[in-house]
Amino acid sequence: MFLNALEHMTRRKLLLIVGILSLCYLLLFWRGIASADPQSLRTESGVPASNADMAFAALSIAGSMLSVMVWGLTIILGASILPDEMDAGRMSIWAALPQSRFKIYASTTLAPLLVSVIVGYILFGFTALITSFYAPFTPNSIPLAVISMPIWLSATWAFVILFSMIVGKIPAMLITFILEGFAVGMGNMVELAKGVPELHESTFYTVARIVTFILPFERGYRSVQMGLLPKASLLEEALAFLGFGGDIPMWEVIYPLVWASILFFIGYRIFLRKDL
Numbered sequence: 472m473f474l475n476a477l478e479h480m481t482r483r484k485l486l487l488i489v490g491i492l493s494l495c496y497l498l499l500f501w502r503g504i505a506s507a508d509p510q511s512l513r514t515e516s517g518v519p520a521s522n523a524d525m526a527f528a529a530l531s532i533a534g535s536m537l538s539v540m541v542w543g544l545t546i547i548l549g550a551s552i553l554p555d556e557m558d559a560g561r562m563s564i565w566a567a568l569p570q571s572r573f574k575i576y577a578s579t580t581l582a583p584l585l586v587s588v589i590v591g592y593i594l595f596g597f598t599a600l601i602t603s604f605y606a607p608f609t610p611n612s613i614p615l616a617v618i619s620m621p622i623w624l625s626a627t628w629a630f631v632i633l634f635s636m637i638v639g640k641i642p643a644m645l646i647t648f649i650l651e652g653f654a655v656g657m658g659n660m661v662e663l664a665k666g667v668p669e670l671h672e673s674t675f676y677t678v679a680r681i682v683t684f685i686l687p688f689e690r691g692y693r694s695v696q697m698g699l700l701p702k703a704s705l706l707e708e709a710l711a712f713l714g715f716g717g718d719i720p721m722w723e724v725i726y727p728l729v730w731a732s733i734l735f736f737i738g739y740r741i742f743l744r745k746d747l
Contacts (some may be wrong), residue, residue, distance in 0.1 A: 623691020
């Protein structure tokens with residue numbers, strides 16, 4: 472089933488398209504940072520920015536673009552494979568074999584998550600590597616970024632798979648995209664409030680925190696960025712709007728995985744009741 476899901480993505484040219492887009496992005500990013508002049512970048516005080524400052528700016532901006540690409544890939548792959556296999560009638564063939572429904576469900580749905588995580592590692596990893604050639608820096612915590620990648624994407628993956636079985640493939644994609652954008656906006660406010668006491672004490676901040684708890688799509692992304700970004704930079708406050716505003720408690724790093732596990736189980740219970 473797992474290999475069949477990978478073959479499904481290959482047959483529909485999804486992996487080829489992802490590979491081409493990823494290569495185009497990396498080439499454009501390389502050209503962009505190679506042409507940047509570190510000496511022209513200055514902080515608000517007029518002091519020339521360090522390599523860490525340049526790396527912080529480059530990775531923050533690139534991370535915002537990459538998050539959209541990887542989120543989009545996770546949504547499209549997650550919402551496509553299971554409904555397509557069921558609509559084509561192939562799922563009934565797998566169900567007739569001597570194997571459990573859980574194995575069928577898990578094998579089919581884990582394939583898009585694995586592809587998304589691998590693509591995420593490649594894009595974020597090569598972006599950081601290219602940046603280090605032109606602006607050497609020391610990341611906060613590479614292990615944190617590595618661990619956070621599957622945790623981050625599992626929330627989107629579990630949500631879109633669950634809703635693809637409830638409302639269908641296309642509506643599930645639209646709902647997930649809309650809620651992702653809403654959650655990211657609220658998450659940006661949470662990050663900004665770390666440096667703005669007035670905002671931290673407002674009702675809007677409370678609402679933003681509730682939203683990020685109910686929809687933890689972007690919490691894992693913050694920890695990926697926190698792990699990759701330089702240890703020391705003068706640009707942190709200025710770039711808080713782009714998704715990084717300081718330390719993230721460990722429970723927030725782990726919480727999206729717990730949330731995704733609950734949704735995955737709910738999705739499995741719905742799958743059990745499906746007439747294949």
